[in-house]
Amino acid sequence: MTARLKPSDLLSIGEIARRTGLSVSAIRFYEDKRLIEPVRSGGNQRRFLRSDIRRLSFILIAQRLGLSLTEIEAELAKLPQGRTPTASDWEAISAAIRARLDVRIAELTRTRDRLDGCIGCGCLSLTHCAIWNPEDRLGAEGPGARKLLD
Amino acid sequence: MTARLKPSDLLSIGEIARRTGLSVSAIRFYEDKRLIEPVRSGGNQRRFLRSDIRRLSFILIAQRLGLSLTEIEAELAKLPQGRTPTASDWEAISAAIRARLDVRIAELTRTRDRLDGCIGCGCLSLTHCAIWNPEDRLGAEGPGARKLLD
DNA sequence: CTGCAATCTCAACCTAACTTGAGGTCAAGC
DNA sequence: GCTTGACCTCAAGTTAGGTTGAGATTGCAG
Numbered sequence: 001m002t003a004r005l006k007p008s009d010l011l012s013i014g015e016i017a018r019r020t021g022l023s024v025s026a027i028r029f030y031e032d033k034r035l036i037e038p039v040r041s042g043g044n045q046r047r048f049l050r051s052d053i054r055r056l057s058f059i060l061i062a063q064r065l066g067l068s069l070t071e072i073e074a075e076l077a078k079l080p081q082g083r084t085p086t087a088s089d090w091e092a093i094s095a096a097i098r099a100r101l102d103v104r105i106a107e108l109t110r111t112r113d114r115l116d117g118c119i120g121c122g123c124l125s126l127t128h129c130a131i132w133n134p135e136d137r138l139g140a141e142g143p144g145a146r147k148l149l150d
Numbered sequence: 151m152t153a154r155l156k157p158s159d160l161l162s163i164g165e166i167a168r169r170t171g172l173s174v175s176a177i178r179f180y181e182d183k184r185l186i187e188p189v190r191s192g193g194n195q196r197r198f199l200r201s202d203i204r205r206l207s208f209i210l211i212a213q214r215l216g217l218s219l220t221e222i223e224a225e226l227a228k229l230p231q232g233r234t235p236t237a238s239d240w241e242a243i244s245a246a247i248r249a250r251l252d253v254r255i256a257e258l259t260r261t262r263d264r265l266d267g268c269i270g271c272g273c274l275s276l277t278h279c280a281i282w283n284p285e286d287r288l289g290a291e292g293p294g295a296r297k298l299l300d
Numbered sequence: 301c302t303g304c305a306a307t308c309t310c311a312a313c314c315t316a317a318c319t320t321g322a323g324g325t326c327a328a329g330c
Numbered sequence: 331g332c333t334t335g336a337c338c339t340c341a342a343g344t345t346a347g348g349t350t351g352a353g354a355t356t357g358c359a360g
Contacts, residue, residue: 014306024307025349033347043356045307065261069347094265101262105255111215112251115244164336174337175319183317193326195337219317 010039010047020056027056035059035073051084058093065101160189160197170206177206185209185223201234208243215251 017024030036031046036055038046055076062072075093079085167174180186181196186205188196205226212222225243229235 012306023349026347028308029348041307041356043307044309045356061261063347065258098262098265101258101265105258105262108215108251108255108258111211112248112255115248115251162336173319176317178338179318191326193337194339195326213317 009050010041011050011052013038013046013048016048016052016056019053020060022056022060030056030059030069033069033073035069035076049084054085054090055079058090062097065097066104067097067100159200160191161200161202163188163196163198166198166202166206169203170210172206172210180206180209180219183219183223185219185226199234204235204240205229208240212247215247216254217247217250 011019013024013027016022017027020027027036028046031038036048036052038048038052041047058076059069059072062075063069067075075096078093078096079089161169163174163177166172167177170177177186178196181188186198186202188198188202191197208226209219209222212225213219217225225246228243229239
């Protein structure tokens, strides 16, 4: 049952692009950024493991959740070097992402509720609305948009 | 009760920057992008209305919600030309923003739930997980990450 | 062996959203 | 009336995340 590495287990960049939906140039770009490290063929062409598809998919998802490539790299760095990531490797990362997601959702929900409150109170026409009149966001002279923006 | 425009009702760019927390250069940049249109003093210096503070605050909030400056410009274009925006002017815009917010929250919540399901099912180690193995995101050969990414 | 599509590298370009710098002007206090 | 800080314009630089193009190889099919 030893996993032998047949040539057919390695994928070309075009194949990887097709399967992930990424462009070939984006994949090369990610390699530059060290998000992925394919091996090379005799003729210097990139060869990817099947597990790299998951890695790239993770990048797509994480980006969608608002992480920068730098942050994504930090997450991916948690994956084992040398061996194909296991379920629990990915689980740990998923949990980290989930936490971020929770924070982001809470933040947006809070903002929405404040926006609702603001619309409801009709204070938009006045000069003291905490949301719309943040004259001192950086100052210390009273309430400001910090309420909404922080 | 006619609102007279005393010189003291106009603010310099430095003052506006201080009150909004924006940098002077960012404010000038927004003028370039036609997000705001200050008048000029005799000596060609920018002079802002007090209502411009709200306008700039709106930009900050909308950006925070993920709108691009171009999209923000489109929203601001709904405000009246020539007169200071009223409460209901701002309300209409708030409602539009709120709708976007709802969509975004729903999207993130959906993603989170799928992520949860995926962690729970333990399928990460397998080759058929709809979330983690989107081999055909752009293809038409079956379920893929579309479930998560769309 | 030949042809041609897929790859390769490297440099340049792109959009968004600003910042920085150079060189010059304005205005308020002493 | 002079100094100093706030302003002005315009050009160029910056970071993120890629794309595009040129010119040279590679690798599979016939």
